[in-house]
Amino acid sequence: MPHEKTVRTNCRFCGYQCGLKATVAGGRVTAVEPDPGQYPGDAAIQRSCRRWRLAPEFLDHPQRINYPLKRVGERGSGQWQRITWEQALDEIAARLAALKERHGPETLATCIGGPHAVYWPLHRFLSLFGSPNNIGIGQICWNPATWVNTLTYGWTVENELDPGATDCALFWGTNPAESDNSLLWRELLRYRRTGKPLVVVDPRRSRTAELASLWLPVRPGTDAVLALGLLHVVITERLYDEAFVAVWCHGFDRLAGHVAPYTPAYVASVTGVAADDIAAAARLYAGHAPAAIFTGRGIDQIGADSIAVHRALASLRAVTGNLDVPGASHLTDMPDFIPELDLELSESFPAAARARQLGRLGLQSYAGYERVKQLTLRHGRRLPMRYLTSAQPNLVWRAMLTGEPYPVRSLIVMATNPLLTQADSRLVYEALKSLDLLVVLELFPTPTAMLADYVLPSAGALERPLLETKAGTANLAYGGEQAVAPYYERRPDYDFWRGLGLRLGQADQWPWADFHAALAASLAPTGWTWADFCGTGLYSLPPDYRKHEQLDPRTGRPAGFATASGKVELYCGLLGELDGDPLPVPRDKPAPGGEFPLSLITGARVQPYFASSFRQFPALRAVHPEPWAQVSAATAARLGLAPGSPILVATERGQARFILQVAVMADDVVSVEYGWWYPEQAAAEPGLGGLWTANANILTNADYETSDPFVGTATYNGVPCRVTPAE
Ligand SMILES: Nc1nc2c(c(=O)[nH]1)N[C@H]1C(S)=C(S)[C@@H](COP(=O)(O)OP(=O)(O)OC[C@H]3O[C@@H](n4cnc5c(=O)[nH]c(N)nc54)[C@H](O)[C@@H]3O)O[C@H]1N2
Numbered sequence: 035m036p037h038e039k040t041v042r043t044n045c046r047f048c049g050y051q052c053g054l055k056a057t058v059a060g061g062r063v064t065a066v067e068p069d070p071g072q073y074p075g076d077a078a079i080q081r082s083c084r085r086w087r088l089a090p091e092f093l094d095h096p097q098r099i100n101y102p103l104k105r106v107g108e109r110g111s112g113q114w115q116r117i118t119w120e121q122a123l124d125e126i127a128a129r130l131a132a133l134k135e136r137h138g139p140e141t142l143a144t145c146i147g148g149p150h151a152v153y154w155p156l157h158r159f160l161s162l163f164g165s166p167n168n169i170g171i172g173q174i175c176w177n178p179a180t181w182v183n184t185l186t187y188g189w190t191v192e193n194e195l196d197p198g199a200t201d202c203a204l205f206w207g208t209n210p211a212e213s214d215n216s217l218l219w220r221e222l223l224r225y226r227r228t229g230k231p232l233v234v235v236d237p238r239r240s241r242t243a244e245l246a247s248l249w250l251p252v253r254p255g256t257d258a259v260l261a262l263g264l265l266h267v268v269i270t271e272r273l274y275d276e277a278f279v280a281v282w283c284h285g286f287d288r289l290a291g292h293v294a295p296y297t298p299a300y301v302a303s304v305t306g307v308a309a310d311d312i313a314a315a316a317r318l319y320a321g322h323a324p325a326a327i328f329t330g331r332g333i334d335q336i337g338a339d340s341i342a343v344h345r346a347l348a349s350l351r352a353v354t355g356n357l358d359v360p361g362a363s364h365l366t367d368m369p370d371f372i373p374e375l376d377l378e379l380s381e382s383f384p385a386a387a388r389a390r391q392l393g394r395l396g397l398q399s400y401a402g403y404e405r406v407k408q409l410t411l412r413h414g415r416r417l418p419m420r421y422l423t424s425a426q427p428n429l430v431w432r433a434m435l436t437g438e439p440y441p442v443r444s445l446i447v448m449a450t451n452p453l454l455t456q457a458d459s460r461l462v463y464e465a466l467k468s469l470d471l472l473v474v475l476e477l478f479p480t481p482t483a484m485l486a487d488y489v490l491p492s493a494g495a496l497e498r499p500l501l502e503t504k505a506g507t508a509n510l511a512y513g514g515e516q517a518v519a520p521y522y523e524r525r526p527d528y529d530f531w532r533g534l535g536l537r538l539g540q541a542d543q544w545p546w547a548d549f550h551a552a553l554a555a556s557l558a559p560t561g562w563t564w565a566d567f568c569g570t571g572l573y574s575l576p577p578d579y580r581k582h583e584q585l586d587p588r589t590g591r592p593a594g595f596a597t598a599s600g601k602v603e604l605y606c607g608l609l610g611e612l613d614g615d616p617l618p619v620p621r622d623k624p625a626p627g628g629e630f631p632l633s634l635i636t637g638a639r640v641q642p643y644f645a646s647s648f649r650q651f652p653a654l655r656a657v658h659p660e661p662w663a664q665v666s667a668a669t670a671a672r673l674g675l676a677p678g679s680p681i682l683v684a685t686e687r688g689q690a691r692f693i694l695q696v697a698v699m700a701d702d703v704v705s706v707e708y709g710w711w712y713p714e715q716a717a718a719e720p721g722l723g724g725l726w727t728a729n730a731n732i733l734t735n736a737d738y739e740t741s742d743p744f745v746g747t748a749t750y751n752g753v754p755c756r757v758t759p760a761e
């Protein structure tokens with residue numbers, strides 16, 4: 035019997051990284067348990083999550099990628115040769131060098147995904163290699179709110195839900211019952227037990243909406259009008275915080291004039307929400323202080339209107355005095371540890387390379403970043419850079435296919451499955467097939483990995499240390515130690531980027547021999563060692579509030595906000611200078627009608643899955659075997675569709691098959707799950723693991739021309755569609 039020991043580590047099956055105690059024997063994890071000594075600090079919270087229990091099976095899953103693989107047959111044929119790491123790195127480096135020589139460094143693009151891994155080593159490599167073309171997910175996840183709050187308040191905010199302090203909560207386009215199912219969801223349950231009001235804005239009566247005192251079933255994508263309607267009521271009924279507005283808001287009168295036409299009756303006609311409920315929601319929110327606003331993917335994914343709705347909500351938070359006060363929100367601090375943007379070497383990325391970036395968006399671009407940085411620097415702050423300047427995905431896929439404006443011939447994919455999680459799967463597929471070099475760093479043979487030239491075995495959960503930060507926008511880091519050394523020949527992604535860097539003349543920029551050393555170095559300015567950090571798994575300081583009132587020692591005056599006016603910019607001059615709307619203006623966009631009479635939502639989260647991950651686990655498939663499409667009972671009846679029957683959902687881009695489920699939700703709306711493929715099917719062309727069956731992103735697009743011109747947000751919610759029975 036090998037000697038057994040217990041090791042403190044973390045789950046990594048969503049962004050939370052809950053603490054785990056792992057039992058390790060002979061270098062193998064034999065069991066895991068929640069560790070109440072680490073985040074979220076209560077084992078009961080974790081017990082309702084199904085995923086952490088999979089950790090031992092995850093480490094040893096028969097489909098895990100264990101060795102570097104090189105394609106030997108046609109692309110996608112599923113024929114691979116096992117090679118060594120040395121051979122893989124040598125060959126990839128040589129091919130990248132040749133492509134760079136021929137086409138320039140921007141011919142290499144990278145693609146990253148959600149919060150599965152530490153991405154700065156990739157960006158560091160890319161900065162040194164000279165390419166501005168990383169494809170991220172930020173345009174439809176997190177970036178719209180980050181950009182807008184920074185424009186409005188001079189920095190980003192964290193929203194707070196404290197069952198003791200918070201007196202009203204507004205959850206807008208987010209459903210923590212499924213997407214969180216951890217601490218925030220528990221806090222929300224506790225909060226509701228106090229009887230204090232909760233308003234939920236969601237076309238679906240989600241489990242979060244079921245908890246609400248008032249549910250507003252908005253028509254997908256009409257949220258900007260709804261938020262302006264709330265502002266209308268708050269302003270005309272004088273429910274705002276007059277003192278805060280007088281001292282700290284810039285442009286209130288212009289905002290008041292702007293929202294005047296958004297009467298509840300008009301807003302009801304656009305959004306489908308009853309006029310009385312619009313007024314009631316505004317009164318609830320403004321009548322209780324402190325009041326918190328949480329937003330989510332529901333409104334980060336509505337294309338050109340995502341900026342307007344976030345701007346309207348940022349204004350609502352401010353005029354009601356809910357900015358930087360306990361129980362509502364706080365402006366975060368820059369970290370004490372080295373922020374991601376410095377580890378990425380972003381600021382020294384040369385101007386000539388920046389100028390080659392695909393995508394000239396108003397904000398999400400190097401030029402936009404530098405404009406905003408002039409403001410944030412007034413308070414000594416700098417936003418994360420690579421994530422907020424990542425390229426517009428659609429333009430990168432198109433450059434691969436057309437060679438315009440220049441050829442993008444190679445792609446390295448890390449911790450993402452773009453064939454399932456980027457918009458327009460058909461376009462992504464054609465683009466990947468056209469490449470000279472596709473490298474995928476993965477744990478499993480995903481459909482994306484099936485098309486690669488090289489697949490490299492990454493060390494995953496429990497096999498590598500973790501240090502998660504809020505991309506450097508907050509003085510908060512969490513994570514901890516690995517439980518075991520990687521199984522087989524898996525390696526932390528860091529080793530890949532460093533290995534490539536050493537082969538491509540970057541040796542002096544990779545001083546840390548391994549991932550541990552790199553993470554420890556990034557913590558050094560805090561005075562904490564890596565062991566100190568692992569003791570608690572958390573580095574954080576209590577938030578500070580009302581920082582705008584604190585005296586600036588240099589001037590002796592209140593610090594204010596890091597904006598052009600020094601106040602909250604209800605009227606945002608900078609957006610005007612960038613040819614945008616200084617006030618939140620909803621945009622015209624394709625509405626359902628004609629051939630596509632229904633409105634489609636793609637990707638509302640469901641337990642127990644995460645995006646396209648975990649379909650390989652029988653225990654989870656047993657709980658949730660089929661991809662659902664939800665409609666209301668009235669819509670199902672009108673279309674003559676029975677619950678449980680297979681249906682086809684079609685948009686102008688393509689069609690996919692789902693199982694009909696009747697749910698309480700707005701009429702004429704269809705909500706499909708995303709991320710569905712079938713790892714039990716053949717891992718090769720033509721099926722690619724069932725890629726073309728129920729993949730929601732066959733239905734979406736991120737066309738540059740119809741996406742938001744500032745952040746590049748595409749429309750994943752509110753897409754015109756039609757539903758028919760599947761034979
Ligand atoms: N239609 C539609 N599309 C969406 C969304 C939507 O709501 N609707 N949501 C979008 C959002 S917000 C997000 S964040 C994305 C999420 O999309 P992705 O980030 O692509 O998420 P996954 O599909 O889980 O793919 C993650 C992959 O990383 C691998 N992996 C896990 N850990 C590691 C690691 O440490 N290293 C490496 N190399 N690989 C690892 C996993 O095996 C898995 O295959 O989807 C986006 N796409």
Ligand SMILES: Nc1nc2c(c(=O)[nH]1)N[C@H]1C(S)=C(S)[C@@H](COP(=O)(O)OP(=O)(O)OC[C@H]3O[C@@H](n4cnc5c(=O)[nH]c(N)nc54)[C@H](O)[C@@H]3O)O[C@H]1N2
Nearest residue numbers: 207208209213254255330331332638639640643644645751
């Ligand atoms: N189980 C599970 N948990 C996850 C993930 C996962 O894939 N699976 N993904 C993780 C990631 S990457 C992210 S970014 C977070 C996202 O977390 P959330 O932001 O909470 O995302 P969702 O759960 O999709 O909630 C979005 C809600 O918006 C609603 N909605 C859709 N269209 C509209 C609209 O036009 N207007 C409004 N107001 N609402 C709309 C949907 O019905 C849905 O209930 O979740 C994380 N947690």
Ligand code: SF4
Nearest residue numbers: 045047048051052083
């Ligand atoms: S919520 Fe569940 S999946 Fe996410 S880190 Fe915690 S235990 Fe893991």
Ligand SMILES: [Mo]
Nearest residue numbers: 148149171175
């Ligand atoms: Mo996300």
